[in-house]
Amino acid sequence: MPPRDSVRVRTETRMAADGKVHGGGSGGPASRRPGGPVRAVTAFARTIWRHLTSMRTALILLFLLALASLPGALLPQWDLNTSKTAQYIADHPTLGPLLDRLGFFGVFASPWYSAIYLLLFISLVGCLTPRTFEFIGQWRAKPVSTPRNLARLPHHATVTVDEPPDAAAERIRRALRHKGFGGWRVAVRPERDGVVTVSAERGYLREVGNLVFHFSVLGLLIAVAVGSLFGFAGSVIVTSGGGFCSATPIAYDNFRPGRLVDGTDMAPFCVTVNGFHADYNDDGMAKSFLADVQIQSGAALGSDRWQRTELQVNNPLRIAGQRLYLLGHGYSPTFTVRYPDGQVRDYDAPFQPQDSMFTSQGVIKITDPPGYTGSAVRQHQLAIVGIFAPSGVLNGGVLTSGFPDLLAPAVAVEVYRGDLGMEGGRSQSVFAIDTDQVSLGLLKSQGRANLTPGESMTLSDGTVITFTGAKPWVSLQTSYDPAQGWALVFAILLVAGLLTSLTIKRRRVWYRIRPAASGAGSPGSEPGARPAGGDRTLSPGSADAVRTGAGSVVEIGGLARTDQAGYGAEFSALVAIAGSQDAQAADGRAAGASSADPAEAVAVTMPDGGPDKAKGE
């Protein structure tokens, strides 16, 4: 953005939807002011504030926010996909680490994103505060007095009526106030020489909607921030028959705390997964998933009282202020291992689905084989690595699954013995062994086999590994966000405010009613008797007094304060009220009124701007 001069800045438009220009400051440029350094500092601060709260700055910040969000969509993010992010950095050895240091893989938690977010927040506050006060002032004030020259307004018309100004003004006032005509606020003011004006304005709710919208944006920003500071999410894989207790972050495979969450303050609950059911179409496409669970929370914790329920996709359980989700599922193949010393043990571990038919990959790590002690344990750890298929099909010796349901389970495994490298402090994937241990020769292959349930393979030392079948596992997630309800409230208000501010039209209309040519010649009749500048209600007596002097000329001017089109038709209706004598006829007072159809008397003049060209936009 090119810098503008200071005059330009001071007349910068504030965030006014109606495009009204607010003078931003009162004095001249700061440098010319007399006074000490304090004064200079405050002047400088005021200039900064003025810049920050100007519409231009707000717009630039808004677009910066949009621009800054884009890397969050285009680059892999640590929060969303750790392995993909690590892969990306590995693939881009020069750019990757640099981007990582600059926070491009964690955009929405990066300092620069927060900076834009905060500046926008301050800019909004700085803009909304004065506008709110200004609006309150407007709300209290009467509709502005009638401009001198109505003919210069975008909408303009002249009508003659057969009644004196006072009566016409009262009739127009009533018509405008009438329910169903749009809720106009009306002020009737007398002018000199028997002239009466009616000013009316409507559409105040537009500004209310506008303010509600912007304050809701603020509220939403706060709610999102609170959620990310105090919320958490934890995910865990549970094999059918197992369970977990959410009391500390350790209970989860993956725990993502908010900035101010240390995990000591979690509302505890326990879950046991009794079973999992999936229905599939003939082509293997899933129709429904359902986990059969039992849960325990609050006072029931530690007792044997469990609440049985079902957990479904798209339908989380809400427990102790937290939500429990069913996010995914898969299979854990089960094996029985008979060790050389005769001990028999059962093992299972979740395998990771690789395709829509649940061909899955994984490993069963046996870190504490029986019969060994001390350092010998680490030389005899076992790993059963391979592929599991719920409905196994062999294609050229390669095992894949032909259907996602557990119809004909099969595994293709390779067994390793040696040191799994679990004590090194490095975190390992639960779905793979550390291949470095293999290349270092610390972990050696003991053979491969394709097995169906009941089949086994025997290792050189006499260990027998039998494939016994598979159990389903489910991936569960616990989420907690204390500000979520507030976010919803603000979101609803935001839409409501937006709809209000975009549909309600702000309109102004003025009527100046003069006694008709003959009537204008009797200046002494009324004005002096009226309280100057106040609202008037007309007494029938005074109306009758003037009525003797024939009719009046009504000049009408309209201004659409928003650029919503369609004021043309509405203005015609506003002209029609001035010309309509029906109300009077009902009162039985306007004898000669029916002779002239007021609509015919209407001389509508529209300047070049056309009906929709509002001056103020």
Place this chain on the structure above:
Amino acid sequence: MSVAIQENLSQLSDLAVEGAMAGYLVALVCHAVESATRRAPREPATAAGTLTAAAASSGAAGGVGVLTRPAYGPGAPVAGGSRRVPMGERFGRAAVAVTLVGFACHVLALVARGFAAHRPPWGNMYEFTLMITGAAVAAWLVVLWRTRARAMGVYVMMPITVLVFLAGTVLYTQAAPLLPVLNSYWLVIHVAAVSLTSGVLMLSGVASAVYLVRDRRERRVAAGLIDPDETPTRLPSLDKLDRIAYRSAIAAFPFYTFAIIAGALWAEVSWGSYWSWDPKETVALVTWIIYAGYLHARATAGWRGRPAAWISVVGLASIIFNLFFVNMVISGLHSYAGLN
């Protein structure tokens, strides 16, 4: 409940899409012919032509006001009493008629698809693209009905035709039931709202693009590079284009906002958090911010006119980017496109 796909309905839907595609293509060609023949009817049209140009170049709304409307239109050469409708005019009318036929086919395609698969017809990217383009055509028909902006038809029908064509070829997927994760009433609300509002916003963006085209022309006229009498334009006036863009944007924006919020509500029950910074969510937010910026810019001195139109065009780009690039290149939680 039977989830069998009704083959004959599904085939009817496919046929109707072809009908829509053909209709839009013919409409595009007719609009193009109309634009190309703008100079052809020399003698009788000169009066009408300069009249339009004068009304338009004044930049005032007078050109579109109720009062001046009769001066521009099919009856322009009335003075001569000639009954001959100029060729461009005939093609223009034909374009609108064919667009209507195409739109009827389009609606039929979606309805038949929905009945064939026993679900709302917006469950994969093919159907989603049909929804967006359908909404854009509907919005365009409303614009045609309310304003005389037919001359921008070639610009409107071009992206629509391309998108419908892409849908019918590259994105096409057989009618099928939904994935369990999509099987929610939120699908009806969120996806319908997103697709319909995206279509209307798309029209708004196109109107702004045409605004920029027209604006460039106006500036070249002002610079003396183009003689407006020599090469008159049928494009709507800047003021009218701006109004079409703005009004479609404000008609769609609150519902687009609602669509994002409905998506957040669905994510809250489906993904574990109401906002996950999923790529599609992020780009939807970016789009929202761009349109919020557009609405503000349009009410701000110094940003009206060309800058605002550029912002609107960027918003259009963002919608297209979100629809295609994010669905097809970036994988995220919104991976339901049915393309893998």
